[in-house]
Amino acid sequence: MTLKRRAFLGAGAAATAVALGSLRQRPANAQFGFGRRSVVNLYSSRHYDTDDQLYEGFRAATGIRVNVVEAEADQLIERIKSEGQNSPADLLMTVDAGRLWRAEQEDLFQPVSSAVLSAAIPENLRHPDGLWFGLTQRARVLMYNKATVDPADLSTYEDLVDPKWRGRILTRSSTNIYSQSLVGSMIAAHGEADTEAWARGLVANFARDPQGGDTDQIKAVAAGLGDVAISNTYYLARLIKSDKAEDQAVAEAIGVFFPNQDDRGTHVNISGAGVLKTAPNAAAAVRFLEYLSSPEAQRIFAESNNEYPVVEGVAIDSVVAGFGEFKADTLNASVFGRNNPEALRITDRAGWN
Ligand code: FE
Numbered sequence: 393m394t395l396k397r398r399a400f401l402g403a404g405a406a407a408t409a410v411a412l413g414s415l416r417q418r419p420a421n422a423q424f425g426f427g428r429r430s431v432v433n434l435y436s437s438r439h440y441d442t443d444d445q446l447y448e449g450f451r452a453a454t455g456i457r458v459n460v461v462e463a464e465a466d467q468l469i470e471r472i473k474s475e476g477q478n479s480p481a482d483l484l485m486t487v488d489a490g491r492l493w494r495a496e497q498e499d500l501f502q503p504v505s506s507a508v509l510s511a512a513i514p515e516n517l518r519h520p521d522g523l524w525f526g527l528t529q530r531a532r533v534l535m536y537n538k539a540t541v542d543p544a545d546l547s548t549y550e551d552l553v554d555p556k557w558r559g560r561i562l563t564r565s566s567t568n569i570y571s572q573s574l575v576g577s578m579i580a581a582h583g584e585a586d587t588e589a590w591a592r593g594l595v596a597n598f599a600r601d602p603q604g605g606d607t608d609q610i611k612a613v614a615a616g617l618g619d620v621a622i623s624n625t626y627y628l629a630r631l632i633k634s635d636k637a638e639d640q641a642v643a644e645a646i647g648v649f650f651p652n653q654d655d656r657g658t659h660v661n662i663s664g665a666g667v668l669k670t671a672p673n674a675a676a677a678v679r680f681l682e683y684l685s686s687p688e689a690q691r692i693f694a695e696s697n698n699e700y701p702v703v704e705g706v707a708i709d710s711v712v713a714g715f716g717e718f719k720a721d722t723l724n725a726s727v728f729g730r731n732n733p734e735a736l737r738i739t740d741r742a743g744w745n
Contacts, residue, residue: 430456432673432680435472436485437465438663440696449692450683456676465491472500477670482677485527485665490569490576492524492664493729501666504678512685512703516722517662524666526725527684528699530624531718532574532659534649537613541620546649549578549659552620553593561594562609562618565602566739570624570661575739576731577659580723584734591742602745607631614645624661629698629711650718657719661728662702 432450436443439462447458461468465486472479472495484500486492495501501523509518509525517526534546545556552561564571578587599618609621610628631643650658665684667677683689690701695709728735 430454430673430676431459432456432676433459433461433480433482434485434665434680435461435463435468435481435483436665437463437468437487437491438485438697442692442696445692446684446689449689450680453683454676454679456679458680466494469495469498469500472668472670473498475670479668479670480672481668482671482673483665483667483680485663487663488569488573489526489662489664489725489728490573490732492519492662492666493726493732495666496523496726496729500668502669502671502674504667504681506678506682508682509678509685512682514702514704514722516724517702518664519666519726520724524664525681525685526662526664526702527681527690528663528694528697529660529702529720530626530663530699531650531720532570532622532624532661533715534651535610535613535621535623535628536647536649537616537619537645538647539645540616541647543647543649546620546651548652548655549574549622550582550590550652552622553590553597555597557597557620559597559599560619561597561622562599562612562620563594563602563622564605564609566736566744568605570606571622571739571744572732572735573661573728574622574659575735576728577721577723579731579734579738580727581656584738587735588738588742591738591744595742595744610646611642614642625700625712625715626698628715629709632711633698648715650716652721653719656723657721660700660720662725663697663699664725 451457468484472481472484484495504522513525517529536543536546566572575587575591578590606623606627609623612618613621628643628646628648631639634640652658665681667674671677684693685703687703687706690703690706694701698709698712700708
């Protein structure tokens with residue numbers, strides 16, 4: 393998928409043609425219909441102030457109230473498991489396909505078939521059986537020091553193992569799901585053996601032992617501790633928008649390079665949500681997902697974390713758009729999850745801490 397504007401195809405929040413697959417019998421306290429007392433119970437690992445705007449927008453459009461429980465994704469998964477059939481949760485929202493996959497492995501989601509969601513969300517950004525749907529996307533790019541790196545020397549993730557990058561590459565730990573999903577996409581492209589060789593080469597070129605998050609890698613590039621960082625785009629957007637002079641100085645030193653433009657495209661990951669098997673308000677939950685795929689909700693939802701909307705034709709935040717248009721890898725996000733266990737074994741064997 394190329395992130396450029398084209399005419400919006402017409403997914404609307406108000407559409408009602410929804411078919412739910414394999415709905416279990418609902419608990420006695422289930423709330424039917426979309427009247428004033430209807431609710432959706434959302435378990436979310438997102439926490440942005442602007443999310444409230446979305447809940448209000450949804451309530452204004454449908455009369456359905458959104459109750460939110462916020463925690464880390466793995467905690468929410470555990471909570472849903474321990475609540476079992478009595479769980480009030482309708483939707484689980486997380487910020488990486490790998491975590492959606494973990495919830496899928498726990499058999500927490502039910503398949504959802506919605507013409508609105510199928511039309512709005514590209515096929516590679518949703519689960520093949522409708523177990524979850526991508527709602528925003530983030531690109532995992534190369535961020536380089538403009539003073540020390542000629543972007544003409546950058547090309548692909550694969551090229552980062554070239555000896556010219558010895559002691560110059562910065563990335564976060566392989567215990568982080570972003571690293572695992574990137575490796576999962578490499579496994580899909582090259583198979584396990586070649587991906588392991590790549591991971592070893594990458595480790596050999598590390599500027600230091602992995603430490604900190606993506607922002608720390610960007611700051612390390614600006615400070616000259618290395619020359620190229622692997623990072624999600626929104627971390628740089630945050631620094632650019634920061635009102636701290638030191639953050640702006642960091643951002644000023646950094647260039648963005650979208651790798652693999654001549655082959656499969658840059659690795660993108662998603663944040664997304666799925667309807668839970670035990671959802672007491674499954675129909676309302678689907679309705680909320682449909683609302684989140686509407687152009688107005690997509691704009692607010694993506695801008696809150698400087699991400700890319702999943703729905704084409706929705707305006708991209710101006711700072712994010714400033715990074716340029718790019719070709720994204722269209723590998724289905726479910727594959728990162730499926731490859732996650734092997735990605736963990738590979739990074740372990742390669743000594744990627
Ligand atoms: Fe992040």
